[in-house]
Amino acid sequence: MTDEPTTRDRLVQAATRLFRQRGYDGTGLTEILAQAGVPKGSLYHHFPDGKADLACAAAHWTASEIIRVIDDSFRTAPDWRHGVTTFCYKMAKLFDILNSADACPIFGLMFEGPDHERFRAQAEQSFDRIIAAAANYGEALGLGPEAALDAAETFIIGFQGSWTLARTRRKSDVLRGLPNRLYGPA
Amino acid sequence: MTDEPTTRDRLVQAATRLFRQRGYDGTGLTEILAQAGVPKGSLYHHFPDGKADLACAAAHWTASEIIRVIDDSFRTAPDWRHGVTTFCYKMAKLFDILNSADACPIFGLMFEGPDHERFRAQAEQSFDRIIAAAANYGEALGLGPEAALDAAETFIIGFQGSWTLARTRRKSDVLRGLPNRLYGPA
DNA sequence: GCATGATTAGACCAATCGGTCTAGGCTTCT
DNA sequence: AGAAGCCTAGACCGATTGGTCTAATCATGC
Numbered sequence: 430m431t432d433e434p435t436t437r438d439r440l441v442q443a444a445t446r447l448f449r450q451r452g453y454d455g456t457g458l459t460e461i462l463a464q465a466g467v468p469k470g471s472l473y474h475h476f477p478d479g480k481a482d483l484a485c486a487a488a489h490w491t492a493s494e495i496i497r498v499i500d501d502s503f504r505t506a507p508d509w510r511h512g513v514t515t516f517c518y519k520m521a522k523l524f525d526i527l528n529s530a531d532a533c534p535i536f537g538l539m540f541e542g543p544d545h546e547r548f549r550a551q552a553e554q555s556f557d558r559i560i561a562a563a564a565n566y567g568e569a570l571g572l573g574p575e576a577a578l579d580a581a582e583t584f585i586i587g588f589q590g591s592w593t594l595a596r597t598r599r600k601s602d603v604l605r606g607l608p609n610r611l612y613g614p615a
Numbered sequence: 616m617t618d619e620p621t622t623r624d625r626l627v628q629a630a631t632r633l634f635r636q637r638g639y640d641g642t643g644l645t646e647i648l649a650q651a652g653v654p655k656g657s658l659y660h661h662f663p664d665g666k667a668d669l670a671c672a673a674a675h676w677t678a679s680e681i682i683r684v685i686d687d688s689f690r691t692a693p694d695w696r697h698g699v700t701t702f703c704y705k706m707a708k709l710f711d712i713l714n715s716a717d718a719c720p721i722f723g724l725m726f727e728g729p730d731h732e733r734f735r736a737q738a739e740q741s742f743d744r745i746i747a748a749a750a751n752y753g754e755a756l757g758l759g760p761e762a763a764l765d766a767a768e769t770f771i772i773g774f775q776g777s778w779t780l781a782r783t784r785r786k787s788d789v790l791r792g793l794p795n796r797l798y799g800p801a
Numbered sequence: 802g803c804a805t806g807a808t809t810a811g812a813c814c815a816a817t818c819g820g821t822c823t824a825g826g827c828t829t830c831t
Numbered sequence: 832a833g834a835a836g837c838c839t840a841g842a843c844c845g846a847t848t849g850g851t852c853t854a855a856t857c858a859t860g861c
Contacts, residue, residue, distance in 0.1 A: 436808080452727035454640035458849060468810045469850085475808090479850065530735075532726065536779050540718065541638035549716075553783040582780070583796045586789075589779050590772035593722050597739040603772075610769045622838080644819060654840045655820085661838090665820065 437475045439465040445487040449531040453484055453542040481544055485551045491534050492555035496562045503566035512566055513584055514608045517591075521601040524592070529599040533592040535559060560585055587611050623661045625651040631673040635717040639670055639728040667730055671737045677720050678741035682748045689752035698752055699770055700794045703777075707790040710778070715785040719778035721745060746771055773797050 434442070443465035447456040458480060462469060476482035498519055506512035523534075535555060542548055560581045567577030587607050595603040609615060620628070629651035633642040644666060648655060662668035684705055692698035709720075721741060728734055746767045753763030773793050781789040795801060 452638055452640055454638060455727040457847075459847080470811070470852090471809055473850075530731065540782075541641040545716065549783060549785070556780065556783050579796075582789075586776035586780055586793075586796070587773060588776070590774070590776035593775050594742065594768070594772055596726075597735060597742050599735075603768075607772075610765075610772070643817075645817080655842095656822090656840055657838065659820075 436465075436467055436471050440467055440472060440475065440483060441486045441490050444483045445491055448484060448487055449491075449527075449534060452532070453480075453540075453548075481542065481547065484542065484548065488548075488551050488555050492558050495535055495559050499559070499562050499566070503563070503570075506566070506570070509567055509570050509572065509580060510608060510612050512570070513611070517588070517604050517607050520588070520592070521595075521604040524595060524601045524604060529596065529601065532596070533589055536589050536592075556585070583611065622651075622653055622657050626653055626658060626661065626669060627672045627676050630669045631677055634670060634673055635677075635713075635720060638718070639666075639726075639734075667728065667733065670728065670734065674734075674737050674741050678744050681721055681745050685745070685748050685752070689749070689756075692752070692756070695753055695756050695758065695766060696794060696798050698756070699797070703774070703790050703793050706774070706778070707781075707787040710781060710787045710790060715782065715787065718782070719775055722775050722778075742771070769797065 440461065444456070444461050447461055447464065450456075458469070458472070461483070462472065472483070473479060476486065499516060502516035502519060503512035506515060536552070540548060540552065560578070563581035563584060564574075564577040567580050568574060572580060587610065588604075591603045591607045595601055626647065630642070630647050633647055633650065636642075644655070644658070647669070648658065658669070659665060662672065685702060688702035688705060689698035692701060722738070726734060726738065746764070749767035749770060750760075750763040753766050754760060758766060773796065774790075777789045777793045777796075781787055
């Protein structure tokens with residue numbers, strides 16, 4: 430029992446990072462393998478369908494990470510807007526760490542590639558998990574079920590757009606400014 | 616003088632369509648050439664730097680198309696919200712025509728690929744052209760310069776996020792619902 | 802110690818990638 | 832008519848792609 434990440438985890442994490450930077454088709458297996466320090470045989474042992482399998486695992490893992498940040502942001506929040514604001518600031522910090530160059534963690538990695546429908550379904554599921562997690566906190570903070578779902582969708586839509594604009598400008602301000610855009614001046 | 620599109624235009628349009636569907640790295644030159652009905656020699660005559668040149672031309676062309684839709688939507692609009700609403704409905708219609716499967720026309724095509732910085736700069740410029748076009752109508756409709764720019768950015772951010780969500784769900788409703796999200800119930 | 806299934810290791814493969822290069826029209830001058 | 836330059840045409844190239852396959856190594860049961 431070591432705390433070394435397993436071979437599988439190293440593959441998923443290296444793939445996540447690279448897909449986020451260069452996209453699905455832009456990332457070669459060779460590069461993933463090199464960064465993970467894993468030979469090709471292991472990849473096809475853990476992911477029999479190869480690259481596509483790995484991409485789906487990466488998408489799922491990424492969604493879980495996002496939900497973790499949502500948890501951290503909303504658990505102690507006094508109201509919905511505070512939760513959103515904390516989330517945006519945390520993600521802006523992450524954005525800066527990533528050199529402002531990566532695609533939005535959630536949305537960036539899942540579209541191109543062969544087998545379009547499989548990736549689309551995976552993306553839809555990831556989206557819904559994330560929105561549901563946010564909506565759950567909305568309800569806990571006093572919103573009705575429908576209002577919470579609507580607020581969560583608006584939030585995620587705004588976040589996705591903001592990340593994209595932040596990326597083209599290389600400035601994380603856009604992310605931190607989202608709450609004001611959505612809910613008016615503080 | 617015929618009204619046949621030129622070889623160059625056919626290349627740009629085929630590339631735009633394919634990049635939007637499969638991304639930069641996911642699209643092979645062979646496929647672009649086949650759809651455009653153009654041999655390889657012509658490509659490198661019109662675009663000496665090859666694929667990267669073509670992608671930048673496609674991005675620029677796409678931005679111009681978007682601005683055309685903005686013009687059509689805002690020129691006769693009585694106020695800002697009406698302009699935004701018309702734009703969203705027009706784009707929702709386009710979304711349905713495109714089989715709900717393509718990336719957002721503006722944002723989808725410009726990030727991956729080698730020479731990251733060149734593509735980023737091209738994307739930033741395209742963004743700014745589009746936002747400026749919208750902000751211009753905002754001013755014409757009575758907003759102050761800063762307010763108009765802010766409104767335009769919020770609008771484009773929301774649109775970008777909405778397109779992404781619409782795409783994962785294959786439903787254009789999300790696009791049509793954007794004005795209510797941004798400005799409250801009609 | 803030995804056998805067994807899981808995992809690692811990497812050589813190897815056909816296909817495809819973006820890009821180069823030479824030849825052959827086609828147009829438009831003089 | 833002839834020459835010159837723009838554009839088309841596609842054969843060809845080395846590099847790289849995702850994927851397959853066999854052999855070695857590991858851990859764990861008896």
